Amino acid sequence: MKPATAPRSRSLRFAITPMIDIVFLLIIFFLVATHFVKSETLEPVELPEASQAEDPEASSPHRMTITILEDGSYILNGRKLEWLELESILLQVEKPREKDAELEVRLRGDARAEYRFIKPILEACAKANLTKVGFTVLPGGGE
Helix, strand or coil, rough: CCCCCCCCCCCCCCCCCHHHHHHHHHHHHHHHHHHHHHHCCCCCCCCCEECCCCCHCCCCCCCCEEEEEECCCEEEECHHHHHHHHHHHHHHHHCCCCCCCCCCEEECCCCCCCHHHHHHHHHHHHHCCCEEECCEEEEECCC
């Protein structure tokens, strides 16, 4: 005698549409995030050389990169700024919310830029109590 089997009302199927939506959202997020990270170094400058250069990627993720061109103009987040605008941004910058995190100010100065364009940034960082200030340099020189 054959045992009775209950007829299946529906077959089991995976809902793949939400997973595809999430994958596309992640792709868009990483594309946008990569664009913002690369826009910091978009302006080509001739960096100075230093004998004790460190890996720039080994530092804090909370970073503000300021580019100083040879003519003394400043670029922050792909936008050219006057000194007064940049100073007000530095003085009003918010600290990271994480307990151990500290905002790093990275200066990408052209090798031919005069120190008189860099000094006001250092002074404004001191006024704003931003103590983690670094310079982007090329390894190998300074001997």
